């Protein structure tokens with residue numbers, strides 16, 4: 001796979017509009033979202049679905065799970081910045097989240 005490009009300022013603005021629930025750092029290096037579930041079972045079911053998506057996209061989240069909370073940080077390690085790969089994974093995660101939203 002060819003090396004992806006960091007998102008430029010205009011692309012970062014567009015990304016903010018597409019995924020308003022995510023916090024994007026000022027330098028555009030990473031984006032973060034905390035997902036809160038009903039219980040551990042729901043949190044883990046979400047992670048299982050996202051894990052499959054990440055494998056399909058060959059792009060993987062940095063995440064932690066504590067009981068019903070999943071904290072996610074996305075960044076493209078290869079370039080040390082946000083790229084379209086992070087955008088695609090964030091959009092996918094927001095979609096997976098839909099039915100879990102209490």
Ligand code: H2B
Pocket residue numbers: 001058059060061062074075076077078079
């Ligand atoms: N995930 C993330 N978040 N950043 C990467 O740079 C990355 C990845 N690289 N998943 C991928 C896998 C790379 O190792 C493979 C070979 O494409």
